[in-house]
Amino acid sequence: MHKDTGGITSNLLGGLCSCLRRCIFGILSMGPVPNHIAFIMDGNRRFAKKRNLAEGVGHKAGFSSLMSILRYCYELGVKYVTVYAFSIDNFKRKPKEVQSLMELMREKIEELLQDESIINEYGVKLHFIGNLQLLAEPVRISMEKAMKVTAHNKQRVMLVCVAYSSSDEIVHAIKESCKEMWNEVQNSKGATVSNGTIGQLDRSLKRNGIQVNAQDSCKDCTGQDSNGSTDRSGEAETSSCCGMVEIAEEGKHGQGKLPAIKLTDVEKNMYMSVAPDPDILIRTSGEARLSNFLLWQTSTCPLYSPAALWPEIGLRHLIWAVLNFQRHHFYLEKKKKQF
Amino acid sequence: MDLKYPARKFSRSLLTMGNVGLQLLWYFLHILLSIWYSIISIRCFIESCFITCGVLEKYKSLNTGKLRYLAIVIESEDAHQTSKVVKLLQWLDSIGVKNICLYDMNGVLKKSKEAIFGKLRNAKPIEEVNEAVTLHVPDHMTLEFVSYADGKEAMVKAANFIFVENLKRQNFGGEIDGQVMSESLLNEALKVVGCKGPEPDLLLVYGPVRSHLGFPAWRIRYTEIVHMGSLNFMRYGSLIKAIYNFTKVHQNYGT
Numbered sequence: 001m002h003k004d005t006g007g008i009t010s011n012l013l014g015g016l017c018s019c020l021r022r023c024i025f026g027i028l029s030m031g032p033v034p035n036h037i038a039f040i041m042d043g044n045r046r047f048a049k050k051r052n053l054a055e056g057v058g059h060k061a062g063f064s065s066l067m068s069i070l071r072y073c074y075e076l077g078v079k080y081v082t083v084y085a086f087s088i089d090n091f092k093r094k095p096k097e098v099q100s101l102m103e104l105m106r107e108k109i110e111e112l113l114q115d116e117s118i119i120n121e122y123g124v125k126l127h128f129i130g131n132l133q134l135l136a137e138p139v140r141i142s143m144e145k146a147m148k149v150t151a152h153n154k155q156r157v158m159l160v161c162v163a164y165s166s167s168d169e170i171v172h173a174i175k176e177s178c179k180e181m182w183n184e185v186q187n188s189k190g191a192t193v194s195n196g197t198i199g200q201l202d203r204s205l206k207r208n209g210i211q212v213n214a215q216d217s218c219k220d221c222t223g224q225d226s227n228g229s230t231d232r233s234g235e236a237e238t239s240s241c242c243g244m245v246e247i248a249e250e251g252k253h254g255q256g257k258l259p260a261i262k263l264t265d266v267e268k269n270m271y272m273s274v275a276p277d278p279d280i281l282i283r284t285s286g287e288a289r290l291s292n293f294l295l296w297q298t299s300t301c302p303l304y305s306p307a308a309l310w311p312e313i314g315l316r317h318l319i320w321a322v323l324n325f326q327r328h329h330f331y332l333e334k335k336k337k338q339f
Numbered sequence: 340m341d342l343k344y345p346a347r348k349f350s351r352s353l354l355t356m357g358n359v360g361l362q363l364l365w366y367f368l369h370i371l372l373s374i375w376y377s378i379i380s381i382r383c384f385i386e387s388c389f390i391t392c393g394v395l396e397k398y399k400s401l402n403t404g405k406l407r408y409l410a411i412v413i414e415s416e417d418a419h420q421t422s423k424v425v426k427l428l429q430w431l432d433s434i435g436v437k438n439i440c441l442y443d444m445n446g447v448l449k450k451s452k453e454a455i456f457g458k459l460r461n462a463k464p465i466e467e468v469n470e471a472v473t474l475h476v477p478d479h480m481t482l483e484f485v486s487y488a489d490g491k492e493a494m495v496k497a498a499n500f501i502f503v504e505n506l507k508r509q510n511f512g513g514e515i516d517g518q519v520m521s522e523s524l525l526n527e528a529l530k531v532v533g534c535k536g537p538e539p540d541l542l543l544v545y546g547p548v549r550s551h552l553g554f555p556a557w558r559i560r561y562t563e564i565v566h567m568g569s570l571n572f573m574r575y576g577s578l579i580k581a582i583y584n585f586t587k588v589h590q591n592y593g594t
Binding site: 026027028029030031087088089090092093165166167168170171174175177178181182260261262263266287288289290291292295296298299300301302303304323324326327328331332335338339 | 358361362364365368369372444445487490491492494495497498499501502505506520521522525547548549550551552553556557559560561562563564565588590592593594
């Protein structure tokens with residue numbers, strides 16, 4: 001009898017909280033709602049230590065927090081949620097800890113693919129972002145399976161960064177851009193590239209290198225005077241830039257068309273090109289650094305560092321982050337147009 | 340039939356009233372937020388005065404040894420105020436922070452370079468210095484001026500440089516060697532295209548929002564990012580506090 005009453009009370013309370021939450025989200029929706037929020041889930045181990053628990057328990061508590069935050073974000077109307085689950089630097093941890101983390105990830109991925117999970121409730125497409133080749137095969141296979149199973153979902157997107165670091169992402173993007181450029185050069189020439197064309201590109205590059213400072217200040221002048229009236233893609237094309245335009249033009253007039261790698265080529269090959277840039281980045285446990293996470297994508301992204309540890313993160317932190325985002329939205333949109 | 344139209348009109352009026360109500364509540368929330376930030380500003384101002392006057396003991400002895408390279412991001416519209424920038428640099432010089440990178444998105448600071456060097460007693464540009472970060476404390480300031488063009492666009496220049504070098508190494512035949520591409524190679528390429536500055540330990544943002552505004556991504560992997568507010572309201576005490584808090588930070592670097 002008591003158990004039933006307890007159960008009913010907790011159900012009622014849960015229902016009331018959910019109602020209140022929807023009201024608050026209704027109010028927040030009157031302003032701009034972020035399209036993409038990124039989280040650095042820091043503090044699981046400290047949480048376990050603080051409460052004298054085993055380390056693995058901290059990570060499990062972290063996963064529960066992740067599910068709650070994901071639900072709140074999707075209820076609010078945020079389409080993309082990115083989480084930093086495992087960095088390439090984290091491989092330096094004790095092998096036992098790394099293995100248990102991998103096992104936890106694999107277990108939770110299987111759980112997420114169940115019928116009643118949040119993935120199916122909100123039609124979430126899963127992406128696992130990072131150098132997945134660094135992961136053990138069982139984990140990698142489960143991730144590839146999860147991506148395949150959820151590929152048809154269109155309503156919401158969840159990006160999980162595993163074996164990820166921004167520097168690795170940039171290196172990978174440049175490597176892929178070079179490969180594409182090589183193929184393009186091969187295809188356009190139909191034969192191996194001649195000495196003359198390479199010498200020409202080399203000279204253009206060197207000449208461009210000498211002119212770097214003068215060109216940059218000219219471009220900065222243009223950037224300032226344009227009043228941000230050009231749209232973002234136009235800005236990227238014209239501003240990427242002094243040297244690249246020159247090389248391409250040299251190529252056109254020279255022995256053959258030798259195109260150059262552009263900013264759009266590099267950005268297209270980033271792991272995170274499947275989502276727009278984040279609107280807010282939240283790092284828990286009060287740390288004020290990015291730790292090699294989304295460095296390229298956070299140029300106009302406000303960084304919020306609540307002191308709470310990741311398993312302690314709650315609705316109030318999300319509301320606070322969104323309110324601050326709304327407060328500075330106009331300024332950040334103006335900045336984005338200037339890039 | 341006749342009753343449906345007034346019912347629909349009534350529900351539409353209710354919806355409109357509901358929306359207006361929600362919007363009013365939204366404005367009210369933001370007014371509360373602004374009041375909260377005003378209170379925080381006053382508290383910071385008072386704290387900064389105490390720190391400047393030396394009332395708070397813990398800020399008196401500041402060990403800046405850990406802060407080898409400092410970066411400052413300034414909102415481009417405020418960066419025109421060269422006198423304020425010079426004042427900030429003079430404060431940093433007096434605190435003992437000698438190696439500084441100044442960034443603003445539009446390159447306003449780059450254009451004010453000469454004016455800034457003119458007003459500082461002993462400051463050298465990074466191009467004239469062999470090593471920006473040295474073991475001993477230098478007697479002069481080293482200043483680096485950076486803008487948005489030194490971020491993503493410099494990365495693209497480095498990519499093109501790597502491509503051409505790789506082609507030459509491959510003797511124009513075969514596949515691009517994927518193994519050759521690495522972080523250290525990219526570092527070298529960035530130095531060749533003119534991006535010599537080291538990674539800053541601390542990045543102070545003087546602007547309305549805590550955001551790095553396009554500071555070269557490659558250089559801020561483990562950099563502490565601290566928001567200082569607008570350059571118009573910069574305070575010596577807040578600067579001391581930011582540097583003091585930095586000296587207390589402990590990083591795991593992922594381990």
